[in-house]
Amino acid sequence: MLWQIPQYVIITAGEIMFSITGLEFSYSQAPISMKSVLQACWLLTTAFGNLLVIIIELIQNFNEESSKFFLYCGVMVLDMIIFAFMAMRYKYVNPHREDDDSIAENKNGGIDNKAFDKE
Numbered sequence: 001m002l003w004q005i006p007q008y009v010i011i012t013a014g015e016i017m018f019s020i021t022g023l024e025f026s027y028s029q030a031p032i033s034m035k036s037v038l039q040a041c042w043l044l045t046t047a048f049g050n051l052l053v054i055i056i057e058l059i060q061n062f063n064e065e066s067s068k069f070f071l072y073c074g075v076m077v078l079d080m081i082i083f084a085f086m087a088m089r090y091k092y093v094n095p096h097r098e099d100d101d102s103i104a105e106n107k108n109g110g111i112d113n114k115a116f117d118k119e
Contacts, residue, residue, distance in 0.1 A: 029093045 030038040062068045
């Protein structure tokens, strides 16, 4: 059982680093009115991942444990490919622009006219 301690330490450290950077990225890239919605969507992805694991475990049509691990590996590779294509097409939002939006929001009584000017 002691052999599991290093594995749990590495998984925990990776999860902490991934969660913090992912939440910070989604928070800094979201518009002011959508920050809490994006935080909820981040947590929702974890819920969907857990639901996927539950569904795979309920099916139980694997003769060997290694087949199930290869399925999880394949799903993870597919997810990496999808995220790689999404990352290549992503347009970075300057987080310093938030200050300008909050000033415009306060001057216009809660309405940001800059968002309508871009269209």
